Amino acid sequence: MANTALAQSISLLMDYIKIQIPAITSDQHAEKLATQIIASLPQLFTENPKIFSRVLSMTQFKQSIAQLVIDEDFNALINQIDDQMRRLNWTDTQGREHLQKFYSVRSRYSLSLDQLDNFLLYLQLTDSPDPNP
Incomplete structure (x- = not known):
């Protein structure tokens, strides 16, 4: 289900954001940033797929993004x-x-x-x- 994949993608990305950007401490801010990033991925992949080859090779993100459909x-x-x-x-x-x-x-x-x-x-x-x- 697309919404499940979206929720999983957002959750994974929220965790990553909070670890990598210590200034972001609230779930609300991490969720907003994660949502914006995920919403922009299809356009970014289209514009320059080579940049994202490393991300696509990571199993967690590959499965989440492959199933991701922004509804x-x-x-x-x-x-x-x-x-x-x-x-x-x-x-x-x-x-x-x-x-x-x-x-x-x-x-x-x-x-x-x-x-x-x-x-x-x-x-x-x-x-x-x-x-x-």
């Missing part, structure tokens, strides 16, 4: 959830707590499309600034 619906849901969280004045920590309580995950990128859609619907239907009523 427009997935990204659209993430953006809509961001908008709703801003509307409710939820912090990233509050969103993470909600995900942990109801989905047993820490990141939206670990959710399926159906789970993301349900989370978005929940946000759209609530006016509560408290994520865990």
Whole structure:
């Protein structure tokens, strides 16, 4: 499943980023950077595939990237959830707590499309600034 590969790729890259860039200490910042990097990979591969030959030879990344398909619906849901969280004045920590309580995950990128859609619907239907009523 593309979303599983995406979540695994982001998770691997987040860990790598936090190790290689000590200034990035929060999961939120590492997740944003990892997402941006992964989203740009198809274009970068097309522009200059020779640069990435070493990356492609690494087993972990080769499997993740080979399966990676950036799903427009997935990204659209993430953006809509961001908008709703801003509307409710939820912090990233509050969103993470909600995900942990109801989905047993820490990141939206670990959710399926159906789970993301349900989370978005929940946000759209609530006016509560408290994520865990």
